[in-house]
Amino acid sequence: MEYIYASLLLHSAKKDITEDNLKNVLTAAGVNVDEVRVKAVVAALKEVNIDEVLKNAAAMPVAAAAPAQ
Amino acid sequence: MEYIYASLLLHSAKKDITEDNLKNVLTAAGVNVDEVRVKAVVAALKEVNIDEVLKNAAAMPVAAAAPAQ
């Protein structure tokens, strides 16, 4: 989930979610950055209205994730 | 929520949530770090078992979601 948290951190700090920014944050967190993954996440998030997604997030069916226990 | 996202990023990357680590991540995200807040978050998260919170979130969606109301 590191890439997601890092993206949310940038979004929350009102910074653009660019490859460089993401890499900086991940590196600062001691994560071994995977370039391809960074590219993929940045590209995917470009098509997403994050604020909209977060607004609906409270309804997230966390129960679905339960079997992970 | 920047401080929380940064903390969860560290947690997810299996790094300790220390003042230095938190400041590093926040700075890398371009956040103007508030020293007092960093200290507060680090102290609070020492008391809060993040895994426990997330596990309960998965197991008890209703109760878990209540504060979000």
Place this chain on the structure above:
Amino acid sequence: MEYIYASLLLHSAKKDITEDNLKNVLTAAGVNVDEVRVKAVVAALKEVNIDEVLKNAAAMPVAAAAPAQ
């Protein structure tokens, strides 16, 4: 969601979700296949009991939706 639909298609057709199968389906659908993503999806799905997830998706809408209240 292409990778997800392709995976469910394979699952529904009782085929293994392997990198090759996934690539075949995606290519047939005219998707520009991203090798890394294919690997990531296949690896992640190995840890997921899809039948279980689908059963829960169908059977637990209330619990899932409850947090939104």
Place this chain on the structure above:
Amino acid sequence: MEYIYASLLLHSAKKDITEDNLKNVLTAAGVNVDEVRVKAVVAALKEVNIDEVLKNAAAMPVAAAAPAQ
């Protein structure tokens, strides 16, 4: 459900849901294609605004499930 997953895959990849496209995807997934079914699905989906359905599918569960509590 293979035919529906295959259709959603095509839709998600922004390809037309034609008989040929559907057959290609299904064949690539190792499904024994049933011509009648392919024709039926393609005809039925022509009458449906898929984006609308998906939007409602995502938006609905909360309102729908809430009264049941």
Place this chain on the structure above:
Amino acid sequence: MEYIYASLLLHSAKKDITEDNLKNVLTAAGVNVDEVRVKAVVAALKEVNIDEVLKNAAAMPVAAAAPAQ
């Protein structure tokens, strides 16, 4: 949904859902009958216990809501 409503009408009138019956009803409703779809629906319904499905649809609001999610 014409084919479904026509099937439900026949079922409700306690008539067999055969290709001929379905075509008759659809024609009477002014629908341009698509033979393939008629075949597909009749074939599919052979695998389904409609009484059971309708009972569940009416009696299990939760299950009923699930697919809508």
Place this chain on the structure above:
Amino acid sequence: MEYIYASLLLHSAKKDITEDNLKNVLTAAGVNVDEVRVKAVVAALKEVNIDEVLKNAAAMPVAAAAPAQ
């Protein structure tokens, strides 16, 4: 429910819900038509915005079915 299914069939086929149309469909389905009921249904549906009702129905399946519990 025959009269309702027949009405929905007509509506879905984009035909007017007239007494004649309704009688035709019902007869084709082998239903013994009750003239008074046909008149009543046709008259009542004239005052209803069917599209509106159906749109809401999709959103609230539970509410609709709930009393059956």
Place this chain on the structure above:
Amino acid sequence: MSLTVKQHKIPQWKIEEVKELKEKIKQYKTVIIASLDGFPTDKLHEIRKKFRDVMEIKVSKNRLFERAAKESGIDVSKIEQYLTGTNAFIFSNKNPFEISLMLSKFKLKRYALPGDKADEEVVIPAGDTGIPAGPMISVFGKLKIPTRVQDGKITITKDTVVAEPGQPIPPEIVPVLQKLGIMPVYVKLRLKVAYHDNLIIPGEQLELKLDDYKSQILESYKNALALGVEIAYPEPEILKITLGKAYRNAMALAGESGYITPESAQAVFSAALAKAYALAGAISGKVDLGIQIPT
């Protein structure tokens, strides 16, 4: 004038104390000013004993501390507002928030005083009170505490609650609670301000609301899941939700397009039935459909 007075009148013990305070300010990263107004001094001893390894607590005069702080290079103007009343000065190398948490978790109890509210359920236990039979019997009676007299002493016959948490403690019973050794009121050292690494942190900020942190963590987690699902991020915990979403999408599409398979039949007919019931419901007031319509 004051200069000459000071030069002549400062007693040795004050000079010693300022020196000691200065050493502690230099030695420790955190200094917390805590109010002792209304705080029982014997309880301070309990705190000292409990946290001997993590903090030093010194009770001193405000003027002496102010002088030590000033001479240690602390900008006293920022803390002088807190230097009123009786104060204890806590010295530690820990993060001041951690100290605050430690202190708040350490429950110190004291005897009730008339007018106190109970911090926990107050139970008068069954048994011999040792109180001679006399006017106290009527006090117990008034509080509906069942008693009997045995060997000239009042014996309580049944455990009785006299105050729930948050309720005022009946003043009549206060002496009895003391006699029975019941301490139903919590005392807490009130932290007024912390000085740490050149930061001044007011006391109200020092109180961490852990529940808020928990719900923020939860919210962040849900946000991450939602965002992950939106981009179908390939991580098992997200994929589980994404798969469910894809499945429900497929069911919804099957339902709306009337595509029947054994798997989708329920969705298809549920969608059709919901519409039929809605339509029937819309006209049920006007038409006898001869059916039972769930509305």
